[in-house]
Amino acid sequence: MSKPVIIKIKGLQDLRDSQEEKMELITLGKYSKRNGSYYVSYKETEVTGMEGVVTTVKIKDDKVTVKRFGKVNASLVFEKNKRNICHYNTPYGAMMIGIDTKSLSSDVNDDGGVVDIDYSVDINNVLTGNNTFHMIIKEDMGNGQA
Secondary structure, rough: OOEEEEEEEEEEEEOOOOOEEEEEEEEEEEEEHHHHHHHHEEEOOOOOOOOEEEEEEEEEOOEEEEEEEEEOEEEEEOOOOOEEEEEEEEEEEEEEEEEEEEEEEEEEOOOOOEEEEEEEEOOOOOOEEEEEEEEEEEEEEOOOOO
């Protein structure tokens, strides 16, 4: 199974020493299922500040993995009530970041679905912010409309 989808992403980043930043992206992508996992793949845009980067989200049970390839290369792992150390390479250098997932819910099937993640990010064990990620995946009916 592989099909075109419309992906709606809302993100909120509450940085420690500044205002919170909101991000909303609606884009076209691909949705597939392999070996019991669902995959969503899309190209980042200037809205996210990562134009030219391809992002693939793997959804399986209580684990979501976000991989980015291009000018930013990263592998971020989200597991409910678990902290993971992840690699993040940017044009400015590489770093190790901690992802502490407070809550994660996914309700996906062959038709699409919803993923919600609430997590914090730290660099060198120093909290940099709290984040939320909300993704809706809907089949593209051929006209760019869900």
